[in-house]
Amino acid sequence: MDYPKRYKIEERIAYELRTILILFGVVVLQKIIVITWMGFAINLVLLLVVLRVLLEPMTVVVRWALYGGLLLDITSGARLGGHAIALILAVGLVYLLLSRITSESWILPIVAVLVGGIVYHLCNALLLVIQFGGYDFVTYLIAVALPEMLVVVIPALPVFLILRWVRSIRRGELPLDVY
Amino acid sequence: MRDRSSFRGNPGSRRNMIVVGGLLVGAMLLFLLDLQGTLTPVRAYLTNLLTPGLTALSSMNQRLNDTWSGSTDYQALLQERDALRKENSDLKAQILRIPRIEIENMRLREQLRIEQSHPWMLIGANIAVQTISDGRNVAVVDVGSDQKVAVGMAVIARYTSSPPSLIGVVTEVNAQSANILLISDYSSAISVQVYRGTEIVRGVLQGTIAGDGMLKMGEIEREATIATGDVVVTAGLTRQYGESLPNAYIPADIPVGITRNAYDEGRSNYVDVQPYVNPELVRYVWIIQNDTK
Numbered sequence: 001m002d003y004p005k006r007y008k009i010e011e012r013i014a015y016e017l018r019t020i021l022i023l024f025g026v027v028v029l030q031k032i033i034v035i036t037w038m039g040f041a042i043n044l045v046l047l048l049v050v051l052r053v054l055l056e057p058m059t060v061v062v063r064w065a066l067y068g069g070l071l072l073d074i075t076s077g078a079r080l081g082g083h084a085i086a087l088i089l090a091v092g093l094v095y096l097l098l099s100r101i102t103s104e105s106w107i108l109p110i111v112a113v114l115v116g117g118i119v120y121h122l123c124n125a126l127l128l129v130i131q132f133g134g135y136d137f138v139t140y141l142i143a144v145a146l147p148e149m150l151v152v153v154i155p156a157l158p159v160f161l162i163l164r165w166v167r168s169i170r171r172g173e174l175p176l177d178v179y
Numbered sequence: 180m181r182d183r184s185s186f187r188g189n190p191g192s193r194r195n196m197i198v199v200g201g202l203l204v205g206a207m208l209l210f211l212l213d214l215q216g217t218l219t220p221v222r223a224y225l226t227n228l229l230t231p232g233l234t235a236l237s238s239m240n241q242r243l244n245d246t247w248s249g250s251t252d253y254q255a256l257l258q259e260r261d262a263l264r265k266e267n268s269d270l271k272a273q274i275l276r277i278p279r280i281e282i283e284n285m286r287l288r289e290q291l292r293i294e295q296s297h298p299w300m301l302i303g304a305n306i307a308v309q310t311i312s313d314g315r316n317v318a319v320v321d322v323g324s325d326q327k328v329a330v331g332m333a334v335i336a337r338y339t340s341s342p343p344s345l346i347g348v349v350t351e352v353n354a355q356s357a358n359i360l361l362i363s364d365y366s367s368a369i370s371v372q373v374y375r376g377t378e379i380v381r382g383v384l385q386g387t388i389a390g391d392g393m394l395k396m397g398e399i400e401r402e403a404t405i406a407t408g409d410v411v412v413t414a415g416l417t418r419q420y421g422e423s424l425p426n427a428y429i430p431a432d433i434p435v436g437i438t439r440n441a442y443d444e445g446r447s448n449y450v451d452v453q454p455y456v457n458p459e460l461v462r463y464v465w466i467i468q469n470d471t472k
Contacts, residue, residue: 028233028236031308031309031310032233032236032237032240032308033240035309035311037244041311041312043312043313057195058195058198058199059194059195059198062195062198062199062202063202065202066202066205066206069206070209073222074222074225074226074229075226075229075233075308075310075319076308076310076315076317076319077226077310077317077318077319077350077351077358078310078315078317079210079213079214079222080209080210080212080213080218080221080222081205081206081207081208081209081210081211081213082210083313084202084206084209084210085203085206085207085210088199088202088203088206089203091199092199092203095195095199121313124313124314125314127210128314128315130214131214131366132365132366133366135365135388136388139387139388139389140314140388142389143388143389143390143391144312144313144314144388144390148312148313
């Protein structure tokens with residue numbers, strides 16, 4: 001809903017509230033459910049926004065990044081805006097680098113998640129330094145960034161295919177690639 | 180089915196960049212304002228708003244997980260047709276059916292046992308959300324200033340047969356919730372000591388970014404000796420320098436862990452410390468409100 005036509009203000013508010021509610025569900029899934037059942041954390045919000053930017057208009061996804069980031073901040077006891085900055089930058093760079101490539105390419109989601117993950121963790125590392133001072137960046141890279149990026153790459157393709165399928169249904173398209 | 184709606188070259192591209200830039204500046208502004216403390220009440224209000232729901236979801240999820248683990252064990256045991264194990268599984272299933280009130284009763288009895296053997300007054304708390312990612316180790320609990328929790332109070336927990344041990348410190352308090360900085364977080368620094376006969380070796384215990392569960396004890400005197408297996412407890416040094424300092428609530432002699440490996444880095448001595456309790460595994464904690472009972 002990129003407001004291609006003029007919507008009433010109450011419709012816009014209802015849409016934004018629905019978005020926040022969906023993202024709250026994703027945050028709960030990420031921070032409570034996945035970690036309990038699988039024993040490790042997957043950054044589902046990052047995965048979702050980075051994959052959606054390959055399929056949906058940028059202005060919609062960047063708002064998802066902002067809301068998702070703020071919800072992560074609130075539920076983590078982190079400074080407001082920290083996660084949001086990292087997510088918006090990740091989405092922005094993925095859009096700049098990969099938006100010219102057709103969403104039918106199966107390697108696209110994996111590259112997008114890797115690029116998004118690198119930007120996200122670089123930004124996160126920088127914000128940690130700003131807040132708490134320096135640390136061994138190589139250890140952060142090996143112990144935090146790399147494992148978390150690898151974990152988020154695994155579900156990238158299936159989640160991307162599901163998102164693409166949902167979009168096709170929403171648009172009333174034939175959910176098959178016809179050549 | 181080619182998707183060209185989000186191509187960079189489309190007419191909306193400039194607008195996209197304006198929206199991204201605007202939201203990015205907005206997020207940065209929020210971050211800076213929160214860093215200065217201007218937005219702390221807003222964040223506190225939002226955290227308070229979400230914590231009860233998150234606590235309920237967290238305990239429901241934990242119960243479901245426990246039940247599922249129990250049922251898969253049970254199925255595996257049926258396949259093995261081992262009568263003794265089957266009986267064990269039935270007993271486990273019965274334990275899982277213990278009503279919530281009995282669990283609370285058990286926790287309170289444990290709290291009473293700890294309070295009887297230590298001069299501490301405790302406040303029990305559920306962990307609503309734990310963040311063990313992005314290089315951070317923090318948690319949010321469902322008690323706050325309404326329950327007289329204050330910044331700097333020590334948070335302890337038990338896991339299996341461990342003694343009640345330090346797992347973190349309260350860093351922010353809202354009315355119905357509080358943020359805890361776990362000892363494994365790299366920004367955590369707590370004064371600790373090791374008793375060696377008549378000698379007391381003091382140092383500062385820090386978390387590491389490595390996330391391997393080990394803590395790092397530094398600021399140790401050059402001549403001091405620490406052996407593997409020595410018990411590390413809190414030193415409570417902050418209080419000696421002033422009651423109003425951030426960690427002044429942390430009393431001395433709370434068990435923290437056991438020393439493992441001593442090594443040198445430049446001119447400084449360091450010791451790896453294995454904490455008694457892995458904070459990641461804990462779902463229920465106690466906050467030490469007072470140690471002069």
